[in-house]
Amino acid sequence: MSKKIxxxxxxxxxxxxxxxxxxxxxxxxxEFESGxxxxxxxxxxxxDLIILDIMMEGxxxxxxxAKLRESYSVLxxxxxxxxxxxxRITGITLGSDDYxxxxxxxxxxxxxxxxxxxxxxxxxxVVSADxxxxxxxxxxxxxxxxxxxxxxxxxxxxxxxxxTYMFQHADQAVSxxxxxxxxxGVEWDADTRATDDILKRLRKKLVDSRxxxxxxxxxxxxxxxxxxxxxxxx
Amino acid sequence: MSKKIxxxxxxxxxxxxxxxxxxxxxxxxxEFESGxxxxxxxxxxxxDLIILDIMMEGxxxxxxxAKLRESYSVLxxxxxxxxxxxxRITGITLGSDDYxxxxxxxxxxxxxxxxxxxxxxxxxxVVSADxxxxxxxxxxxxxxxxxxxxxxxxxxxxxxxxxTYMFQHADQAVSxxxxxxxxxGVEWDADTRATDDILKRLRKKLVDSRxxxxxxxxxxxxxxxxxxxxxxxx
DNA sequence: ACAAATATAGGCAAATCTGTGGCAGTTATT
DNA sequence: AATAACTGCCACAGATTTGCCTATATTTGT
Numbered sequence: 001m002s003k004k005i006x007x008x009x010x011x012x013x014x015x016x017x018x019x020x021x022x023x024x025x026x027x028x029x030x031e032f033e034s035g036x037x038x039x040x041x042x043x044x045x046x047x048d049l050i051i052l053d054i055m056m057e058g059x060x061x062x063x064x065x066a067k068l069r070e071s072y073s074v075l076x077x078x079x080x081x082x083x084x085x086x087x088r089i090t091g092i093t094l095g096s097d098d099y100x101x102x103x104x105x106x107x108x109x110x111x112x113x114x115x116x117x118x119x120x121x122x123x124x125x126v127v128s129a130d131x132x133x134x135x136x137x138x139x140x141x142x143x144x145x146x147x148x149x150x151x152x153x154x155x156x157x158x159x160x161x162x163x164t165y166m167f168q169h170a171d172q173a174v175s176x177x178x179x180x181x182x183x184x185g186v187e188w189d190a191d192t193r194a195t196d197d198i199l200k201r202l203r204k205k206l207v208d209s210r211x212x213x214x215x216x217x218x219x220x221x222x223x224x225x226x227x228x229x230x231x232x233x234x
Numbered sequence: 235m236s237k238k239i240x241x242x243x244x245x246x247x248x249x250x251x252x253x254x255x256x257x258x259x260x261x262x263x264x265e266f267e268s269g270x271x272x273x274x275x276x277x278x279x280x281x282d283l284i285i286l287d288i289m290m291e292g293x294x295x296x297x298x299x300a301k302l303r304e305s306y307s308v309l310x311x312x313x314x315x316x317x318x319x320x321x322r323i324t325g326i327t328l329g330s331d332d333y334x335x336x337x338x339x340x341x342x343x344x345x346x347x348x349x350x351x352x353x354x355x356x357x358x359x360v361v362s363a364d365x366x367x368x369x370x371x372x373x374x375x376x377x378x379x380x381x382x383x384x385x386x387x388x389x390x391x392x393x394x395x396x397x398t399y400m401f402q403h404a405d406q407a408v409s410x411x412x413x414x415x416x417x418x419g420v421e422w423d424a425d426t427r428a429t430d431d432i433l434k435r436l437r438k439k440l441v442d443s444r445x446x447x448x449x450x451x452x453x454x455x456x457x458x459x460x461x462x463x464x465x466x467x468x
Numbered sequence: 469a470c471a472a473a474t475a476t477a478g479g480c481a482a483a484t485c486t487g488t489g490g491c492a493g494t495t496a497t498t
Numbered sequence: 499a500a501t502a503a504c505t506g507c508c509a510c511a512g513a514t515t516t517g518c519c520t521a522t523a524t525t526t527g528t
Contacts, residue, residue, distance in 0.1 A: 071365075071367055071372065073356035073357065073359070073360040075353075085339045085341070085342055088342055088345075089339075089341060089342055089345045092342075092345045092346060092348075092349045093345055093348070093349075095352075096349070097349060097353055098332070098349075105319045105323075107319070107323060108319055108322055108323055108326075111322075111323045111326045111327055112326060114326075114327070115326045115327075115330070115331060115332075116353075118329075119309075119331055119350075119353060119354075119357075120353075120357055122307035123307065123353075123354055123357035123358060124357070125307065126307055129307070131280065133280065133282075136236070138280065150279060156503080156504055156505080157504085158504080158505070159504095170358065171358065171359055171377050172376045172377050173376065173377055173378035173379075192506075192507085193486090193506085193507080194505075194506055194507085196486075196487080197505070197506060197507080198505080198506095200487070200488080201504095201505090203487095215485095215486070215487090216378055217390065217391065217485070217486080217513095217514070217515085218390065218391035218484080218485065218514090218515080219378060219391055222377065222378070390514080390515055390516080391515080392515080392516075393515095426517075426518085427475095427517080427518075428516075428517055428518090430475075430476080431516070431517060431518080432516080432517095434476070434477070435515095435516090437476095449474095449475065449476090451474070451475080451524090451525065451526080452473085452474070452475095452525090452526090
């Protein structure tokens with residue numbers, strides 16, 4: 001399906017050039033004169049990627065970028081005539097995925113846009129990959145083994161299947177029902193705490209890992225990666 | 235988050251500099267003299283991100299990058315002295331996530347490394363996220379957690395379900411009947427103040443937020459976002 | 469302003485949930 | 499066949515949640 005891209009730049013020429021190249025690649029493109037206009041539009045109709053100039057009327061590109069990042073994971077590329085190292089680092093640190101310096105080649109921009117979409121696709125596909133990685137752990141679904149860092153962990157069949165499911169749903173809250181259905185193949189409403197039992201045993205085996213199974217009270221469980229040092233990086 | 239990074243560059247100085255900066259950020263770093271050595275190591279122990287020079291003994295960085303991309307979704311940054319537009323585009327098109335031209339600032343490299351990790355984290359969390367936003371609050375239906383700005387709020391199951399319903403009907407007046415039906419699953423006319431109780435507890439947890447639960451006298455409740463300018467009104 | 473109806477706040481106890489250790493039936497391994 | 503491993507269940511203790519009760523405050527209608 002065709003991806004949607006919004007561009008904000010106060011220079012109509014640049015908008016036109018960028019827009020043309022991207023449309024040529026089959027993307028749906030909308031152009032805006034200001035970051036504020038783009039932001040309003042995004043709230044109404046989200047898009048997949050945003051290209052922001054820094055210097056614009058109203059809020060500048062950096063402000064828009066930071067504002068978007070508060071709540072959205074949309075891809076953001078900043079383009080700017082500002083070429084100091086500090087500018088680039090600021091732009092990237094504020095939340096953009098890439099930073100291009102004007103004048104830039106439209107072809108390179110297109111390549112970088114594609115690279116970002118490719119990255120998102122790769123990250124999506126990871127769920128169906130043979131090797132699943134979460135935090136310092138990885139499991140190989142084919143060979144059915146499991147590693148904490150470099151150390152192999154022995155898992156029983158049910159434990160492995162359960163952990164695989166949790167890996168595929170990392171960060172999500174998973175209900176006992178869900179687990180019974182996907183790990184045990186039980187469709188009906190079973191009154192059992194078999195899930196708790198396997199998790200109990202799994203937890204013991206994960207004590208040395210930063211990957212933890214949290215319980216979500218009254219609901220189920222959630223796989224999370226413990227942050228050992230800093231509290232709020234983002 | 236101690237992610238693992240492999241670096242391949244035939245210049246020991248560059249390896250050292252890059253490695254130092256990255257270790258300084260808390261990453262686990264391993265250095266290799268050639269892309270082939272790095273590749274072998276990766277097969278044995280995967281890492282999270284790879285930094286490749288183009289010109290090296292054996293297969294060059296581009297070849298390694300392409301080879302890795304055949305089977306793995308690991309992050310790849312290419313660094314190179316080659317600075318033509320074509321070189322950059324080739325590098326990115328072949329599968330790398332970023333392309334930096336030597337000499338580059340180690341600080342910028344670190345910023346870009348962080349940006350890539352940030353992207354992967356965002357994608358992982360959003361892959362199937364179902365996020366509702368109202369004012370300064372955010373709830374993720376899939377992970378079942380709730381945030382005021384950047385601060386996590388613990389909710390009980392009923393509170394969570396109720397708040398979700400209110401989020402879906404923000405600004406609307408919601409009757410007790412409605413809540414009993416959708417949150418409790420009660421169809422009949424129940425004479426209960428259970429709704430008031432949960433809301434009472436919810437309100438306590440939302441004191442720091444601009445999102446408030448108003449009561450609609452004789453009817454039910456309404457979720458509103460307080461205007462921060464006229465806080466003294468109520 | 470006053471009475472009736474409705475809403476809020478605090479406290480309480482029943483019901484529910486979770487983690488633990490132990491146990492036994494079944495399955496796999498030697 | 500004997501032994502070990504795996505898995506589900508049980509019971510218990512501790513913690514959390516939640517509905518209700520009562521007292522008090524607020525709103526509405528006359």
